[in-house]
Amino acid sequence: MPTYPATVRTLDNDAITAPHFSDFHPTSSKVSVTVPRPLGPNGRPTIVEAIVESVRAAPTHFSTLEAAMRRLREKAHIPYKEGVERPATTHSMRKYLHSTLDSCGVNAVLVNVILGHSARISDHYSGKHHLSIEEIRSQYHASMYRIAITEETNGSRIVKLEEQAKVQEEEHRALVEELANLRASTNTKDKTIQLLSEQVADLAHRVETMGPRMGSQGHNSENLSPARQKAELLLDT
Numbered sequence: 641m642p643t644y645p646a647t648v649r650t651l652d653n654d655a656i657t658a659p660h661f662s663d664f665h666p667t668s669s670k671v672s673v674t675v676p677r678p679l680g681p682n683g684r685p686t687i688v689e690a691i692v693e694s695v696r697a698a699p700t701h702f703s704t705l706e707a708a709m710r711r712l713r714e715k716a717h718i719p720y721k722e723g724v725e726r727p728a729t730t731h732s733m734r735k736y737l738h739s740t741l742d743s744c745g746v747n748a749v750l751v752n753v754i755l756g757h758s759a760r761i762s763d764h765y766s767g768k769h770h771l772s773i774e775e776i777r778s779q780y781h782a783s784m785y786r787i788a789i790t791e792e793t794n795g796s797r798i799v800k801l802e803e804q805a806k807v808q809e810e811e812h813r814a815l816v817e818e819l820a821n822l823r824a825s826t827n828t829k830d831k832t833i834q835l836l837s838e839q840v841a842d843l844a845h846r847v848e849t850m851g852p853r854m855g856s857q858g859h860n861s862e863n864l865s866p867a868r869q870k871a872e873l874l875l876d877t
Contacts, residue, residue: 642697643704648673648690655679656693660704665692705730737787744783750776 644661648671659673673690676683709730720727734755741751751757754776780787 643700644695645698646695647693649693650675650688650690652677652688653679657690661695664697665695667692667694702730709733740786741779741783744786746779746783750779754780 644664647658665671669692674685677686
């Protein structure tokens, strides 16, 4: 992505200034530039018309790219936790492209050529000395479904994954609550069984204690046998 340093002559005071354009403007063409008016440190930024005197192409400076990324992040409302994670930068986007091309199976030499790391192709699997632009375009196009981060490609897939994650979280929460209820119900049943066992044992002990007393008073011990049998039956269960 080139930038175009230029020298222009403002029409309002015939002064020379040196702006940087993101688009190419040929010499002698009329452009709009922002300059301080009136001149000096107290001047306010003012848009004026100017004539291009000279222009050249130059690589975009890293700071210019980072400023553009910062504006794009703010415009897209992309949040990040300061001190915990780094914001999206041109470097991170470059790393994303590199790893994505690798995961798509693009030849390592082609990856380096696309990223601009190297223009050498001596190690290319085809053995050619001149890499075809069509070959690069074909490999890049084949990986586009993973490279693109637009709403039309990965956007809908991300939304679906987020919806599936929410459903799974709700299902997990419901299962945790159901498990807690089952454990509580099991504890209640265990306590009930323990209480009934204690009551049956106590009843059996009372029956055994009452038998000799009633026999000593002239009662027939056979009259107690059904009660004792019932107590023993409850104790066994």
